[in-house]
Amino acid sequence: MILMDLKEFDLIYNKNRVEIKNKNEIKTKLIKLIGKSNISDEEVDLLAYTKDDTLISMNWTIQGKIAALPDFITWPENKEQISAILNLANIEKIPIIPFAEGSGVVGGAIPIYGGIILDMKKFNKIIELNNKNLTVTAQTGINGMNLERYLNAKGYTLGHIPQSLYTSSLGGWIAHRAAGQFSTKYGKIEDIVLGMEVVLPQGNVINFKTIARASTGPQIDKIFIGAEGTLGIVTEATLKIWPYPEKRALISYAFPTIEDSFEAVREILREHIFPAVIRIYDKSETDRHFEHIEKAKNKVMVVFVCEGNQNLVDLEESITRENCVKNSGVDCGEEPVKHWFETRFKVTETSSMPPYKIVFDTIEVASMWENTSKIYHEVIDSVSEIKGILLITAHISHFYPNGVGLYFSFGGVAPKEKTDFEFYQECWNATIKAVVKAGGSIAHHHGIGINRSHWMNDEWGEAYTLIKKVKEVLDPNNILNPGKLYVDTWKGGEN
Amino acid sequence: MSAFDTLKKYKWMLPLLQKADRDIRSILMKNFRLKEKDFYPEGEYKADVKNLINCMLCPNMCRFDCGTLQASKTETMSPAYKAMIGYYLTMGKIDPMDQENKAFIDLMYKCTNEENCKIWCPFDFSVVSLLETVREDLNDKNLMPEYCKEQIEKLKNTNTIEDYNIFETYTKEGIENIETDGNDDVFYYIGCESMKFPELVKSNIELLKKAGIKFSTNLDNKVCCGGPAFNIRDLKTAKDFATKNKALIEKTGAKTIISDCPGCVLTLTNRYQEVGIEINTKIIHIIEYVKQLLDENKLKFEKNLPEEYNNITIHDPCLIVRNLNDTTSIRAILNKVPGLEISEPIFNKDSVHCCGWSGTAHWADRGLAIKEAKNRVNELKETGSNIFLSACPLCELGLAYGIGEKDKEKIKIIDISELLIKAL
Numbered sequence: 001m002i003l004m005d006l007k008e009f010d011l012i013y014n015k016n017r018v019e020i021k022n023k024n025e026i027k028t029k030l031i032k033l034i035g036k037s038n039i040s041d042e043e044v045d046l047l048a049y050t051k052d053d054t055l056i057s058m059n060w061t062i063q064g065k066i067a068a069l070p071d072f073i074t075w076p077e078n079k080e081q082i083s084a085i086l087n088l089a090n091i092e093k094i095p096i097i098p099f100a101e102g103s104g105v106v107g108g109a110i111p112i113y114g115g116i117i118l119d120m121k122k123f124n125k126i127i128e129l130n131n132k133n134l135t136v137t138a139q140t141g142i143n144g145m146n147l148e149r150y151l152n153a154k155g156y157t158l159g160h161i162p163q164s165l166y167t168s169s170l171g172g173w174i175a176h177r178a179a180g181q182f183s184t185k186y187g188k189i190e191d192i193v194l195g196m197e198v199v200l201p202q203g204n205v206i207n208f209k210t211i212a213r214a215s216t217g218p219q220i221d222k223i224f225i226g227a228e229g230t231l232g233i234v235t236e237a238t239l240k241i242w243p244y245p246e247k248r249a250l251i252s253y254a255f256p257t258i259e260d261s262f263e264a265v266r267e268i269l270r271e272h273i274f275p276a277v278i279r280i281y282d283k284s285e286t287d288r289h290f291e292h293i294e295k296a297k298n299k300v301m302v303v304f305v306c307e308g309n310q311n312l313v314d315l316e317e318s319i320t321r322e323n324c325v326k327n328s329g330v331d332c333g334e335e336p337v338k339h340w341f342e343t344r345f346k347v348t349e350t351s352s353m354p355p356y357k358i359v360f361d362t363i364e365v366a367s368m369w370e371n372t373s374k375i376y377h378e379v380i381d382s383v384s385e386i387k388g389i390l391l392i393t394a395h396i397s398h399f400y401p402n403g404v405g406l407y408f409s410f411g412g413v414a415p416k417e418k419t420d421f422e423f424y425q426e427c428w429n430a431t432i433k434a435v436v437k438a439g440g441s442i443a444h445h446h447g448i449g450i451n452r453s454h455w456m457n458d459e460w461g462e463a464y465t466l467i468k469k470v471k472e473v474l475d476p477n478n479i480l481n482p483g484k485l486y487v488d489t490w491k492g493g494e495n
Numbered sequence: 496m497s498a499f500d501t502l503k504k505y506k507w508m509l510p511l512l513q514k515a516d517r518d519i520r521s522i523l524m525k526n527f528r529l530k531e532k533d534f535y536p537e538g539e540y541k542a543d544v545k546n547l548i549n550c551m552l553c554p555n556m557c558r559f560d561c562g563t564l565q566a567s568k569t570e571t572m573s574p575a576y577k578a579m580i581g582y583y584l585t586m587g588k589i590d591p592m593d594q595e596n597k598a599f600i601d602l603m604y605k606c607t608n609e610e611n612c613k614i615w616c617p618f619d620f621s622v623v624s625l626l627e628t629v630r631e632d633l634n635d636k637n638l639m640p641e642y643c644k645e646q647i648e649k650l651k652n653t654n655t656i657e658d659y660n661i662f663e664t665y666t667k668e669g670i671e672n673i674e675t676d677g678n679d680d681v682f683y684y685i686g687c688e689s690m691k692f693p694e695l696v697k698s699n700i701e702l703l704k705k706a707g708i709k710f711s712t713n714l715d716n717k718v719c720c721g722g723p724a725f726n727i728r729d730l731k732t733a734k735d736f737a738t739k740n741k742a743l744i745e746k747t748g749a750k751t752i753i754s755d756c757p758g759c760v761l762t763l764t765n766r767y768q769e770v771g772i773e774i775n776t777k778i779i780h781i782i783e784y785v786k787q788l789l790d791e792n793k794l795k796f797e798k799n800l801p802e803e804y805n806n807i808t809i810h811d812p813c814l815i816v817r818n819l820n821d822t823t824s825i826r827a828i829l830n831k832v833p834g835l836e837i838s839e840p841i842f843n844k845d846s847v848h849c850c851g852w853s854g855t856a857h858w859a860d861r862g863l864a865i866k867e868a869k870n871r872v873n874e875l876k877e878t879g880s881n882i883f884l885s886a887c888p889l890c891e892l893g894l895a896y897g898i899g900e901k902d903k904e905k906i907k908i909i910d911i912s913e914l915l916i917k918a919l
Contacts, residue, residue, distance in 0.1 A: 121568035
């Protein structure tokens with residue numbers, strides 16, 4: 001039974017909605033626990049928390065559909081209030097959905113079972129900047145750009161600059177095990193977090209001491225990084241920071257084939273050289289983004305940004321160039337990199353496609369070097385086979401000496417016999433299936449959410465049972481963000 | 496736009512279309528053809544539907560700099576959500592006529608017009624420019640909220656944005672009024688809100704006198720610029736005020752209009768054009784004029800500032816830095832004041848955060864506007880200076896609401912004119 005107001009909106013995730021019989025009573029209890037101004041069940045607020053930035057939800061939005069509908073929105077002001085909400089939810093068996101900026105792209109913050117949204121926006125304080133230790137401690141509801149702007153003003157950078165920097169939160173980065181565009185130098189969020197405060201599903205608060213490194217048993221703190229709000233709510237984190245770079249070198253080369261570009265980058269990294277940004281665009285994306293660069297016609301564009309200490313940057317630049325030339329790269333100068341800097345936050349595709357009922361999305365996956373080329377071609381080939389597909393392209397933007405993160409973009413229209421959602425799921429499944437077959441990993445930095453949970457068993461094998469057991473121990477009533485990570489909500493994507 | 500034009504615009508899709516199966520091509524062509532039928536309202540409307548769609552489907556790229564979102568800390572106040580509600584109200588998906596949906600209508604007014612969203616917008620518009628088009632449709636349906644109707648009533652009854660004609664208070668406040676003889680060099684155009692700060696007005700008058708300018712203030716005939724009516728989108732009332740002001744300005748014969756309120760400057764220039772009224776006289780904010788007077792040595796600093804004023808924090812009015820595009824005048828003036836130390840907050844110049852008191856938000860949700868003011872006061876406090884200096888009466892009003900009880904004795908908010916007069 002679907003219990004909801006806003007009846008004029010079709011509800012997409014409508015099968016698992018939990019019925020809250022005593023809503024008035026729950027509301028009264030919530031008001032008593034966290035105050036009237038920190039809770040709402042008004043339609044104008046509920047509707048604001050029905051989706052995240054999963055791109056199919058943009059199609060639903062223009063079509064007047066909503067992904068899911070919560071029952072209450074709460075805005076706790078401190079960890080005690082979070083504990084109190086969790087205690088109530090455990091007693092009443094009500095789902096709790098942690099939410100901050102709602103910028104996830106795999107459905108992690110969508111309240112598919114209804115329940116209580118726990119919006120972390122009031123946890124937006126910067127607690128301490130420590131110059132000696134090179135750390136910043138902040139509450140996790142803080143917006144990424146606001147944290148980075150603060151650090152820049154004080155002469156530092158976090159070095160964690162995802163494309164969602166303007167629209168995402170520190171908590172979201174930790175929840176989804178995020179990576180930024182400058183991650184090849186500065187690391188991913190799990191490399192950046194040094195300490196955390198977490199409220200566990202049953203309300204108790206634990207602290208992981210801030211330390212550069214310790215040998216104090218297994219790293220249990222790491223299970224909360226990437227847990228997508230299912231094992232606890234991270235309320236505070238201490239992060240590594242860096243002095244703002246004194247020099248930047250902007251380098252670009254065009255390569256005859258994607259394999260040439262892979263080799264160039266692999267050889268750079270083998271020499272322990274870590275440009276902050278490396279971005280390989282396949283031929284289709286090169287044509288789309290660098291049409292104005294004559295030398296890049298029908299080639300693979302690679303942009304590099306080396307930054308930091310001047311002497312170090314000079315050395316990195318020199319070794320980067322040597323390896324590019326060695327692998328048939330043609331120097332395209334600074335312009336392509338400047339173009340990337342100018343356009344990297346100009347996100348217009350999400351708005352321009354849905355009015356034409358074009359289904360569009362991006363899927364990032366991970367690979368070791370030995371499988372990278374195979375994964376790239378297998379995904380392009382298998383998604384190209386899907387009826388209705390118009391576009392399948394890739395860029396590769398996260399690198400390690402041992403492997404890469406590949407980022408595919410697809411677009412198309414649903415054929416007559418399929419809904420938008422079915423077509424969308426078909427594209428997702430074809431991509432992930434090809435990745436698994438070619439020996440890759442199903443996600444690089446967007447997380448699992450709803451879209452990938454049915455692939456977790458293939459990804460984790462027996463270890464999936466282990467993490468499910470951990471979930472049962474920590475959250476026996478399954479109140480924290482249900483329907484994600486451990487549950488096949490898409491039913492294998494067959495809907 | 497015809498299907499052909501649309502296709503031309505999205506030419507990068509053409510090779511993809513050519514490669515697609517015939518039936519897929521046909522579906523896509525149909526989608527292009529039916530876009531307006533499927534997703535645009537029927538009948539007449541003023542809402543900017545195209546950009547409401549662009550905004551509501553954007554991942555909220557401006558959210559981190561939206562003052563009302565940062566103040567309320569609710570997703571409800573996010574720019575893309577406001578656009579989405581504007582779209583649904585326009586489409587009738589949310590019925591604007593239903594009393595139960597009043598909260599959705601109110602959301603269309605919860606914006607402070609600070610327009611820093613425009614800096615980050617991939618489409619280069621401000622959210623308020625979209626919300627205003629929705630307000631016009633709401634007005635056409637007689638759905639103007641009561642708090643807006645009250646402002647329009649005040650304008651009509653008192654010719655100002657107050658319950659009484661605030662310009663008539665000049666005698667009581669000791670403000671000198673200079674009526675025009677029809678041959679002024681300058682018309683010092685005092686804003687309604689400026690009249691709440693008599694020292695600001697008196698300082699400006701004294702400053703103009705020291706520079707030997709022939710000017711008038713015309714407070715016996717002065718009316719509001721009509722800015723609030725433009726914000727509410729009651730364009731008939733707005734035009735009435737534009738007409739009255741044009742007549743008064745022409746009567747002065749002034750070569751230059753200078754105002755102490757950037758809202759007035761913006762209204763007299765850009766916004767009057769929206770109702771077809773153009774004033775062919777130079778209209779500038781007073782700081783631009785004072786800078787000029789200093790450059791021409793018509794004003795000279797001859798006194799030392801009292802010690803307590805030696806260190807000030809600048810709060811840039813968003814209307815000056817983002818709408819009038821002037822980040823330099825205020826600093827050029829202050830840099831000439833002997834012994835003055837200037838503190839800059841992290842968010843300054845065209846990155847400034849709003850005082851909370853612009854636009855319609857402070858009528859629609861006073862608590863929200865006060866929260867935004869508090870946020871800004873906290874940013875200003877970080878500089879360590881206890882004198883907050885601005886050049887906009889609305890900012891000075893808003894910031895005052897943002898100062899907590901314990902800081903009220905410690906922090907002073909002053910207009911630039913009040914500081915300058917101490918050193919001239």
